[in-house]
Amino acid sequence: MSGQTTPQDRGQPLLTVRALTRRFGGLVAVSGLDFDLHAGEILGLIGPNGAGKSTTFNMIAGTLTPTTGDIHLAGRPVGGLPPHEMAARGVMRTFQHNNLFAGMSLRENVMIGMHVGLASSLLGVITGRAAVRESEGAARRRADELLDFVGLADVREHDVTTLSFGQGRLLEAARALAGEPRLILFDEPAAGLAPAECDRLGRILQQIAARGIGVLLIEHDMRFLLELAHRVVVLDHGERIATGTPEEIRHDRSVIAAYLGSSARTTAAGGTDA
Amino acid sequence: MKTVVQAALVIVVLSAIGFLLGPWQTDIYRKLLLWIALALSYNFLFGVAGQVAFSHFTFYGIGAYAIVILVTQVGMPLPLAALAGVALCVVLALAVAIPATRLDGFYLALATLALAQLFIVFLNEGGAVTGGTGGLASYRLPDIAGVTLSGPRYTVVIVLLTTLTWGVISRLDRSWFGRACRAIRDNPQAAAAMGIDVARTRVIAFTLTSVLAGIAGMVYAFVDNTVNPPIFGLENAFLLLFMVIIGGSGSQFGAVIGATVLYLLPFVLAPLIGHHHALVFGVVMLAVILVQPRGLVGLVKSRPGAGQ
Ligand SMILES: Nc1ncnc2c1ncn2[C@@H]1O[C@H](COP(=O)(O)OP(=O)(O)O)[C@@H](O)[C@H]1O
Ligand SMILES: [Mg+2]
Numbered sequence: 001m002s003g004q005t006t007p008q009d010r011g012q013p014l015l016t017v018r019a020l021t022r023r024f025g026g027l028v029a030v031s032g033l034d035f036d037l038h039a040g041e042i043l044g045l046i047g048p049n050g051a052g053k054s055t056t057f058n059m060i061a062g063t064l065t066p067t068t069g070d071i072h073l074a075g076r077p078v079g080g081l082p083p084h085e086m087a088a089r090g091v092m093r094t095f096q097h098n099n100l101f102a103g104m105s106l107r108e109n110v111m112i113g114m115h116v117g118l119a120s121s122l123l124g125v126i127t128g129r130a131a132v133r134e135s136e137g138a139a140r141r142r143a144d145e146l147l148d149f150v151g152l153a154d155v156r157e158h159d160v161t162t163l164s165f166g167q168g169r170l171l172e173a174a175r176a177l178a179g180e181p182r183l184i185l186f187d188e189p190a191a192g193l194a195p196a197e198c199d200r201l202g203r204i205l206q207q208i209a210a211r212g213i214g215v216l217l218i219e220h221d222m223r224f225l226l227e228l229a230h231r232v233v234v235l236d237h238g239e240r241i242a243t244g245t246p247e248e249i250r251h252d253r254s255v256i257a258a259y260l261g262s263s264a265r266t267t268a269a270g271g272t273d274a
Numbered sequence: 275m276k277t278v279v280q281a282a283l284v285i286v287v288l289s290a291i292g293f294l295l296g297p298w299q300t301d302i303y304r305k306l307l308l309w310i311a312l313a314l315s316y317n318f319l320f321g322v323a324g325q326v327a328f329s330h331f332t333f334y335g336i337g338a339y340a341i342v343i344l345v346t347q348v349g350m351p352l353p354l355a356a357l358a359g360v361a362l363c364v365v366l367a368l369a370v371a372i373p374a375t376r377l378d379g380f381y382l383a384l385a386t387l388a389l390a391q392l393f394i395v396f397l398n399e400g401g402a403v404t405g406g407t408g409g410l411a412s413y414r415l416p417d418i419a420g421v422t423l424s425g426p427r428y429t430v431v432i433v434l435l436t437t438l439t440w441g442v443i444s445r446l447d448r449s450w451f452g453r454a455c456r457a458i459r460d461n462p463q464a465a466a467a468m469g470i471d472v473a474r475t476r477v478i479a480f481t482l483t484s485v486l487a488g489i490a491g492m493v494y495a496f497v498d499n500t501v502n503p504p505i506f507g508l509e510n511a512f513l514l515l516f517m518v519i520i521g522g523s524g525s526q527f528g529a530v531i532g533a534t535v536l537y538l539l540p541f542v543l544a545p546l547i548g549h550h551h552a553l554v555f556g557v558v559m560l561a562v563i564l565v566q567p568r569g570l571v572g573l574v575k576s577r578p579g580a581g582q
């Protein structure tokens with residue numbers, strides 16, 4: 001898998017992160033981080049607990065404002081935009097802990113992911129304009145396709161509270177895809193999944209990238225990530241300590257040292273065995 | 275097409291009932307329809323959008339007073355007065371919602387309670403404009419294109435108000451907008467990640483439903499041909515809240531059931547047990563909340579598959 005050609009030379013990167021820094025009081029959670037992510041690429045972001053992965057993720061998703069540094073999406077500056085603006089620009093995310101809309105069906109959850117594309121004039125909604133009804137019908141059909149894609153078509157009308165944790169993860173992936181994003185951010189998607197579920201999720205991530213969507217994958221489970229990523233950025237104490245192909249990362253001394261030097265040995269093993 | 279026929283049928287039947295009733299029943303029937311209209315829009319605000327606002331009945335009062343003042347004191351033609359009343363509701367709703375919805379939901383509750391209290395003070399202290407504690411009376415609905423809308427004809431106006439409110443609310447509820455509102459109610463953080471502008475959606479939901487309440491108030495103004503401060507106090511604001519909760523928060527049918535049961539209950543209870551009915555009323559509400567937290571509609575809809 002790691003021998004795959006990377007989509008790096010496809011011209012302008014989809015996402016560029018330059019000198020990205022975030023401080024919490026005296027603590028520098030992310031420090032001068034640089035990386036690029038191309039369309040169709042799975043970029044892995046790894047590092048031991050507390051390395052600054054989630055902080056980086058949240059700055060790109062718009063949940064946290066960078067202290068300094070730049071984030072560009074397809075050449076446009078997007079640093080500091082609120083989450084809904086990032087989603088409107090094609091950046092969708094999943095949550096580390098499943099964040100589904102309880103009391104709604106799977107299909108409705110996926111349709112909420114289509115909000116940006118569906119939102120039209122409220123006058124059209126109130127007057128029952130035909131175009132509104134048609135786009136609603138099309139959204140429904142697309143939601144069903146996406147549920148089929150992640151293997152949840154059979155339970156699409158069930159309430160999401162009936163899902164297992166692993167199924168919730170898959171639904172989150174379908175919901176993120178629903179917005180026809182250019183970039184999807186996955187925050188530790190494999191955490192808490194059984195091995196079979198991990199495999200299924202891995203295949204789905206590869207198919208997502210094959211559609212030309214950029215994937216930023218945050219994991220501290222090395223095995224899952226190195227199998228999937230085209231390129232990897234390694235963080236430790238908020239700084240990038242290595243970057244390269246999974247093969248290079250596997251043999252990088254500073255990475256091995258960072259992982260062995262922290263409690264990550266146990267967490268890296270725990271991720272898939274749990 | 276099918277829904278148009280259904281809607282027309284409902285309007286015809288509900289209007290026909292208006293022609294069969296005596297004066298006393300007509301009064302109850304009209305107010306029941308108005309309560310249902312209010313409960314429908316409030317259910318969207320409270321139950322679907324999850325906004326704990328206490329101003330819904332206040333907007334009903336604002337609409338009622340506005341149209342009377344604009345027609346009788348300012349001398350505006352009725353359609354213009356109605357438009358101005360809607361504009362007033364929009365401005366006031368935005369003034370409350372824009373600052374309040376950006377903060378925690380608790381502040382919306384406080385801000386709307388403050389608005390409700392301010393409105394009562396304004397009515398009582400408004401001198402000749404609001405008629406003070408006695409309110410305004412001795413006015414009547416101007417003829418519309420030469421037609422006098424009174425008696426059962428005015429009941430038809432109320433039927434149209436209620437059915438239109440139902441139509442507007444159900445279209446909103448089943449659209450991307452209703453989904454966005456429910457998403458925000460359940461999980462604002464995840465909703466924002468889906469591209470939903472949380473603050474904006476909340477403000478729109480608040481303003482739209484408040485305008486619907488204001489329009490209902492305009493219709494109400496010519497039911498009794500008098501408006502006075504006690505009607506628009508907090509007591510009715512809380513009755514409205516209980517209608518939505520007892521009926522089944524978030525459910526449109528629930529709002530209809532809740533409004534019907536709570537509005538009619540005192541009429542049934544009062545002859546049986548006299549002035550103790552308020553106590554029994556409270557006990558019945560408590561019992562429903564404890565036994566069936568999903569509200570009365572939960573009794574009907576608890577069968578699997580009945581929800582769709
Ligand atoms: N909201 C916050 N306030 C203060 N410190 C924070 C906050 N979020 C994260 N941190 C700190 O920033 C560092 C990086 O955290 P995080 O990005 O969550 O790491 P990771 O996701 O790699 O485990 C940690 O030391 C963490 O304690
Ligand atoms: Mg983390």
